[in-house]
Amino acid sequence: MKSAIEVNSEIGRLKSVLLHRPGKEIENITPATMKRMLFDDVPFQKIADEEHDYFAHLLRDQGVETVYIEDLLEDVLQDDEVRDDFLTTYLAEHYYTGNSAEDIKKYFETLSIHELVSTIYAGLRRDKIHFEHPSLHEVSGPDAETPFLLDPLPNAYFTRDPQASMGSGLTINRMTFEARRPESLITEYVMKYHPRFAGKIDVWLDRYNDARIEGGDELVLNDHVVAIGCSQRTSTRSIEKLAHKLFDDPDSHFDTIVAVEIPHNHAMMHLDTVFTMVNYDQFTVFPGIMHGGKMNINILHPGNDHTIKMEHRTSLPATLKEVLGLSEIDLMETGNGDPVAAPREQWNDGSNNLAIAPGEVVTYDRNYVSIKVMREHGIKVHEIFSSELSRGRGGARCMSQPIVREPLDN
Numbered sequence: 001m002k003s004a005i006e007v008n009s010e011i012g013r014l015k016s017v018l019l020h021r022p023g024k025e026i027e028n029i030t031p032a033t034m035k036r037m038l039f040d041d042v043p044f045q046k047i048a049d050e051e052h053d054y055f056a057h058l059l060r061d062q063g064v065e066t067v068y069i070e071d072l073l074e075d076v077l078q079d080d081e082v083r084d085d086f087l088t089t090y091l092a093e094h095y096y097t098g099n100s101a102e103d104i105k106k107y108f109e110t111l112s113i114h115e116l117v118s119t120i121y122a123g124l125r126r127d128k129i130h131f132e133h134p135s136l137h138e139v140s141g142p143d144a145e146t147p148f149l150l151d152p153l154p155n156a157y158f159t160r161d162p163q164a165s166m167g168s169g170l171t172i173n174r175m176t177f178e179a180r181r182p183e184s185l186i187t188e189y190v191m192k193y194h195p196r197f198a199g200k201i202d203v204w205l206d207r208y209n210d211a212r213i214e215g216g217d218e219l220v221l222n223d224h225v226v227a228i229g230c231s232q233r234t235s236t237r238s239i240e241k242l243a244h245k246l247f248d249d250p251d252s253h254f255d256t257i258v259a260v261e262i263p264h265n266h267a268m269m270h271l272d273t274v275f276t277m278v279n280y281d282q283f284t285v286f287p288g289i290m291h292g293g294k295m296n297i298n299i300l301h302p303g304n305d306h307t308i309k310m311e312h313r314t315s316l317p318a319t320l321k322e323v324l325g326l327s328e329i330d331l332m333e334t335g336n337g338d339p340v341a342a343p344r345e346q347w348n349d350g351s352n353n354l355a356i357a358p359g360e361v362v363t364y365d366r367n368y369v370s371i372k373v374m375r376e377h378g379i380k381v382h383e384i385f386s387s388e389l390s391r392g393r394g395g396a397r398c399m400s401q402p403i404v405r406e407p408l409d410n
C-alpha cells in the first residue's frame, strides 16, 4: 500500500503540503517575551495573514493541495477520548497536573472545538481560569512577564520544523526550546489519529527521547541521501539515532546521511536558513558557512552489524558531488556573495527557498539580489510578500511541510 507520506526529494513536483495560517498567537508576543518566543519583532497579524494567504493561493495555483494542520487537529479533537488524552499531555508538559489541569480542562470544555484549537495556538490568558485550590505554580505561569498561563505558539506557521517528512514516513521532533515543544505534540496526535495518516506512515523518530532535532535541519536530497544540519537545534546524538533507524528499518531506503555543521546561532538556527536544494544540481548557499573549504561535514553509511561508518569531509561542493554522483554542481550565493547583501538577505531568509518542482522555487520578494542570481542561473522564481511573515525568521521552506512530492525522473 502507498504511504500517506511520500517525500523522496527536496525538488520533486510538490503535490501536497501542510501549512498553518498565522493566528492570534503572532500578536500575543510582547517585547518582554519576544526572545523566549524566538521572535525578533512583533508581526501585524492582518498583513501576515494576507501574505500567508497569497503564499497558499500561489501554491494552489501551481496544483499543490494545501492542508492546514489546525483543521486536522480540529478533526482529531472531535473524539472525546482523544481530546482528553491530548489535553492531559499538553497540560502536563506545561506542568499542570491534578486539580489545576482539571480546572483548565473545565474551561476548555466550554469552548467549541474550533475555539479550543485557536486557544491552543493563541495561548491561554491567566484571567480566563479560576483555580479552585491555587498553587504557587498555577498563579505564577510560565514567567512573571506574561499574562499567559499557557504560552502562545507564534512559531507554528513554520510548519517545517516540528516534524520532517522523509520517504514513507517522518520524524516527529523533540524541539530544542520550550516555546516550540507543543507544536510537535500536535503533529503526534494528527499522525496517530487522523484517518488520513493513522497507520499509513512510518515514524522514524518520536518526540519522547533526549535527542533534539528540527525539520529545518532535515533535507531529503534524493531517495537515499539526506542532509542534516548539526546546529543550534539539532544534536549530533539525534543524527546518530536517526541514522540507526533509517539504516536498519526495512521500510527505509536511505543509506547516506550527510551531517553538516553550521554556526550555532539564532540567525542560522537551521541548515535550511543557509542552504537549500532547488534543482538536481543547483543549490543556494550563504557564503558565510563555507569557511574557505574548511567545513566540518561527516558522511554516515551503514557499517557491518548495525554499526555506522563515518567519513570526514571539509568541502560542501565536493561532498554534494560525491553523494549525489554529479560531475558539476551550481552553488548560487545568497545576496550574490556581497558583504552587505548576503548577510542582510540571509537574515530575511534569502537562502530559504521552497522548490515546488526541479528548478522552480517560491521565495520572499525582499531578497531581490538573491532572486536575480537565481533567475540568471535559469531558476523559475515565484515571489511572495514578506513584510510581516519574515519577522519570525523563516521563509517559504520553513512555512511548508511537504507530505507528497512526485518522484524524480531518474
Ligand SMILES: NC(=[NH2+])NCCC[C@H](N)C(=O)O
Pocket (backbone or CB within 6 Å): 037, 038, 039, 155, 158, 160, 161, 180, 215, 216, 217, 269, 270, 272, 273, 352, 392, 393, 394, 395, 397, 398
Ligand atoms: N526551518 C526554519 N528555518 N524555520 C525557522 C524557524 C524560526 C523560528 N522563529 C524559530 O526560531 O524556531
